[in-house]
Amino acid sequence: MAKPVVPDPRRTLTLRDVSEASGVSEMTVSRVLRNRGDVSDGTRERVLEAARRLGYVPNKIAGALASQRVNLVGVIIPSLSNMVFPEVMTGISDVLEDTGLQPVVGVTNYLPEREESVIYEMLSWRPSGLILAGLEHSEASQAMLAQAGVPVVEIMDIDGTPVDSAVGISHRRAGRQMAEAIVAAGYRRIAFLGTQMPNDHRAKKRLAGFEEALAREGLQLADREFYSGGSALLKGREMTEAVLKRSPDVDFLYYSNDMIGAGGLLYCLDQGIDVPGRVGLAGFNGVELLDGLPRRLATMDACRLDIGRLAAEIIAGKRPDGIVGGEIIELTPTLQPGDTIRKV
Amino acid sequence: MAKPVVPDPRRTLTLRDVSEASGVSEMTVSRVLRNRGDVSDGTRERVLEAARRLGYVPNKIAGALASQRVNLVGVIIPSLSNMVFPEVMTGISDVLEDTGLQPVVGVTNYLPEREESVIYEMLSWRPSGLILAGLEHSEASQAMLAQAGVPVVEIMDIDGTPVDSAVGISHRRAGRQMAEAIVAAGYRRIAFLGTQMPNDHRAKKRLAGFEEALAREGLQLADREFYSGGSALLKGREMTEAVLKRSPDVDFLYYSNDMIGAGGLLYCLDQGIDVPGRVGLAGFNGVELLDGLPRRLATMDACRLDIGRLAAEIIAGKRPDGIVGGEIIELTPTLQPGDTIRKV
DNA sequence: AAACTGGCTGTTAGCGGTAACTTATCAATC
DNA sequence: GATTGATAAGTTACCGCTAACAGCCAGTTT
Structure with missing residues (x-):
C-alpha cells in the first residue's frame, strides 16, 4: 500500500x-x-x-532544453475583445488538440511596437511555430520572423507578401464585392462608417477595395465617419445618427464591422427608418451575434474558423502533399445579403 | 562598419x-x-x-532553467467568447505590464477534465503564478494547485474555499440582491432564463441566491428555461418567446447573462410588449455591449476589470502590507437598474 | 557452443543559459 | 608604497531533463 x-x-x-x-x-x-x-x-x-x-x-523547461523541442505554438493577435479572434482560436485549438501542440496567445492591441515585443518574447521560448494576424509588421519584426527557423503563418489577410505562409481572404476584394452588390441593388449615395485605427490594415483594405469598385461605377463615397474606442454598438448608433443628419440623402451605410453595423441597424429601426427601402446597411465579419438581431444585417463572413484550422494545419505539418512552407491559401468569403439590402 | x-x-x-x-x-x-x-x-x-x-x-528556456525563474503567469479561463474574460484579461495585462511578468492564457471550455490538463500543462512550465476562474476544481486539480509552490489566485467567485487566494464577488449575494430589487419594484410572477451548462457554477450560484431571496418573500419562480450553445442573442429571443407563450402571466424575466437578456429585450420591443410595465427584464454582467441597446437593460456589473487587476497584483506581490497569500478579496457589484425595471 | 537477437535498463554528456565566485585592473586612501 | 575598494570582466558548476549509446540478460539461431 x-x-x-x-x-x-x-x-x-x-x-x-x-x-x-x-x-x-x-x-x-x-x-x-x-x-x-x-x-x-x-x-x-x-x-x-x-x-x-x-x-x-x-519540468517542461528542462525537457524542452534537453530535447530541443517545444510543443508550443505562438498565436499573436491584435485584440481579444472583438468577437473575431475567439473563433479563429477555436479553429486553431481544434486542429492542434490532437497533435500534442499547444497554442499560446499574445495580444498586441494593434500596436506595431507591442507586436514587435510580443514576437520577440514568443520566439525567445523557441515555439514550434508562429501564427500571427496580418501581413504588416515592422522591419525588425519581419527580420525576426524570417530568422526564426520555424514555420510562420500570417492569417486573415492575403493582400501582400507573407514572410512564410499565409491563410486568409482578400479584404480588398471583399470590399469590392460588397460595393458591387450595393450598386447592383440600386443604391447610389453611399457612406462609409468605420474605425479610426491606423493599424487596422484589413479595414483599410476593405475600404480601398470598396471605393475602387465605386469609382469603376462612376461613384464616390457620399460621406464617411470614423470612431475609435468605446462600445461599438453605441458608436454605431451615434455615427449613424451623425451621418444621416449631416447627409440626409445618403441611401446606404457600409460599416467596417458587424458590431457598429448592428448599432446602426438598431438606430434606424428605432427611428422608424425604412430599411432597406430608405437606407440599406451592410457590415463585415459574419458574427454569430447578428443572428439575434431584429433584422439580419447584410455582411460578409471572414472564414474565421477555416483560417484558424488551416493555419494550425500548416504549423502541425498536416497539410496534404508535404508542402513545407511558403504556401498562400486564399479563402473566399461569401456575401450574406440578409434583410438590409434591397432585393434586385 | x-x-x-x-x-x-x-x-x-x-x-x-x-x-x-x-x-x-x-x-x-x-x-x-x-x-x-x-x-x-x-x-x-x-x-x-x-x-x-x-x-x-x-533562449528563455535555458535562462529559466538556469535561473529557476519564469516570468510567466498562467491564466486559466473557461471561454474566450463570452465578453466577460477579455475584460478580466485587460485588467491582468495592465498590472503585469510593468512587472516583467507575462500572462499566458489557457481555455477550458467549462470542462473539468480539460481544466485539469491545462493546469498540469501550465504547471509543467513552472510559472510564477496561476490565476484561474472559479473555486470548483477536480480533486486532482486542487492537489496540483496546492503543491505547486506558487501563488494561486482563484477569480470571479468567492462563495467557497480557495486553494490560496481569491478575488471576486459573491454570486449568491448578487442573485439575492437582484431578486430583492425586483420584488421591491412590485413584480411577482418571475421567471429565470439561463444557461444549461452544469459547470457554470457561478450562474448556478446566482440562481440559488435568487430563489433563496424569492422564497424569503414567499415567492417562487413562475417558470424557467434553459439553453446551451448557439448565438446567445438569438437564444435569448427564442427562450423569451417560449416563456411568454407558456406562461403569459409572467411579469419579470431574469436572465443569467446580459447577452441573452439583450435578445429578450429585442424580442419584447419587436412584439410591442411594454417594458418595464408589462414585463421587467434583468441580466448579469454589465457588458459594454448593452450601451448601444434601444433601452438599457437592468444588470449587475461583475467588477471584471478590478478582479483582473487585483489578481495580478497578488501574483506580482504588489498588494500592500506584504500580505503573502491566502487573501480573500470580495468586491461589491452594483445594481444598474437601467430602464427595464419599474421605478418604485 | 558461439554468435546473434530483441527487450529492458543504466550511464554519460550535453541543451543554453545564470548564480556565485574568482581574478585582474586601477584609482583613492593612509 | 602597500592596502583597500570598487569596477569589470572571466570561470566553474550546475538547473532538470533527454539523446545516444552501452550493458545485460533471456531466448533463439546456426
Missing part, C-alpha cells in the same frame, strides 16, 4: 525523486512519463504509481 | 555566437542582455551591436 508521503514543501519535485521512490533510474522514469521506448509493464506501473503518489509534475 | 553576416540558417544562435562576435565572454553578454551587473559602456555597446546585427534572440 502507498506509504503516506510528506512532501518537502520548499523543494519542487524532480525526476530523481520519482526515480528514488520507485527504485529505477531517472531515465526509465522519463521514458515512462513520455511513453517512449520500451519499459516493462511492472516497472511502468511502479513508476506511475510513485509519480502519482508524489504529485510529480514534469 | 558592421561586417555582413551570413547567418547559418540551420543553427539557431546562442550566447556563444554573440560572445565571439563581440570578443567578450558569454557571461558578459548575458549581463548586458539582462541589464544586470556592471558592464562598461564600451563593452555594452559592442555587445548590443553584435546581438542586433546577428538577430540574436535569447
